Amino acid sequence: MPAPFTAADAARLKKSLQSVIADGVTPGSVIVYGTADGTPEYLSAGIVAPECGDEAPTRHTAYDIASLTKVVATWPLVGRALHDGLLDLDEPLRDFLPAMNGETPSAEATVRQLLAHTSGLRASTRLDHYRGAELPLHELMCREPLDDAPGTHRYINRGYILLGLALAHINDQPLDELAAAMWEDLGMPEVTYGPLSRSHQVAPTEQRIPGAPRVWGVAHDDNAALLGGVAGHAGVFATPRSLAQYAQRLLTAYTDQTDTDLGEWTRVSLVPQAAIEPGLDRGLSWVLAAGGRVAYHHGFTGTSLYLALDTGRYLVICTNAVYHGNARTRIAPLRALALKTTSAT
Template sequence: MPIPFTADDAARLMETLESVVADGATPGGVIAFGTADGTPEYLSAGVVAPECGTVAPTRHTVYDIASLTKVVATWPLVGRAIHDGLLDLDGPIRDFLPAMNGELPSAEATVRQLLAHTSGLRASTRLDHYRGAELPLHELMCREPLDDAPGTHRYINRGYILLGLALAHIHDQPLDELAAAVWDELGMSEVMYGPIGRSGRVAPTEQRIPGAPRIWGAAHDDNAALLGGVAGHAGVFATPRDLARYARHLLTAHADATDADLGEWMRAGLVPQAAIEPGLDRGLSWILAAGGRVAYHHGFTGTSLYLALDSGRYLVICTNAVYHGNARTRIAPLRALALKTISAT
């Protein structure tokens, strides 16, 4: 039986959300929380952005979710491809990409290693360095030398870019179309790859050049932008409502022992693959905390998704904190409280 959040939980979350907004950490934000079998609750503070006037963020405000793309798009697609026999979790990524020639040290990384950030691939990912190259992107990336020995944990985006390219290749279909089909099945009508039109419903992110317009409706991540906004590591936009819906689906699937697709993959994702630091492990994509009872992931722009598997609870944070700079630093108090709250039993 899912354990609901208490009124005190909601009050503390609201107080902290209002505090980070008042401190200038983010123009505003929305928290969605609830249980697998309940109706979501929402907390909101601040404004979407000064460009949008006094418009307050709501459950329908669209946020660039940045690296949550990894668990909202790429991770479920990889799970489905493995279930359908199109990918092998322990097969090298070269087997699922167009044919390549020459020495390809990064091509030997397995799907498991790419998901778990243990591939040893080069950490710095600058796709702009490939401008004007004759070889295709996947081959250029696979020709790069390793930074670390395979098995070493280091969070990088490169592996998820390769996974996105592999998914498109094995299905002979663009990544955004593959993801949209999954989201449609789950009833997630407010999640999409960008670019999307500017409006008061869409939260702007960073101003890169003084005096220039902010990034608004386009991927904040430079590498995703170079890929047209569609990548395995970033580029997805979503609302708090749809992220809450996704969380409920994952919790329900995890609890269903007969679910041989999403449920089986959810349970596989919770098996520790590498230690991050004391108390935190890396699963397949997800960060595992509280002895494996909690799975979560962050997005660079100021988003987070938390799942408490035993208690059947979820919590979503949607902000555009990168509007004011490093979102990781600025909204740290809110993320810390979210993890503490979701981990309580």
């Protein structure tokens, strides 16, 4: 039986949430938590953003989820492609991209290595450096040399950009259309690639140029923006409600044999592929903690998704903490509490 969160859990989360808002870490936030078979519970505090007046964030507020795109769009689409025989985890990426000429060392990485961040690909990705080039993007990226030996764990976005390009190629369909059809199948209508119209229901992110409007309704990530907001590593917008639906679906699939395809892909993906640091391992896309009992992922804008596999718990954090600059350090205490609370037995 799933283990529900307690009133004390909710009180601690609420206090931490109010603290990060009072400290100016983020304008506002929504936390949603629950179990695979329960009704989601929501904690909300602060405002969407000063541009939205006193509007409080709700379960329907759309957040730029940044790198959660990896596990909400790319990872499940890879699972579908594997099931359909369009991909192979242990074959090189070059087999799933348009034909290329010359040396392409970065195309030798396998799909498994790309998902697990063990490809050795160059860590820095500046798509603006390719402007004006005659070759297609996938070939330009694949011609880049490696930074590390294959098998070395290093978190990078480049592999997921290439996976997004490969998914579009093997399905002969744009990535955003593939993802939209999948989210419809999963019952997640409030998940989408941008752009979104500016409104009180969409959380703005960062002001890049003093005096200019904030990034609002378009991808915060520079490389995703250069790809029109549609990329394998970033660019997706989602609501707290939709991420709760997704978490419940994954937890149910993990234990319920009726959803065999998604369940099997989830179980395969939550096997450690590489050590990150003591107590943390990398699965396929997901970070594994608490002895592999919890899988999670973060987004640069201030979002997080946690799944407790043995207790059936999940927790989602939606913030636009990047509104005040790099949010990673300042939001860490809230994320640490979320992981501890989710993993409690």
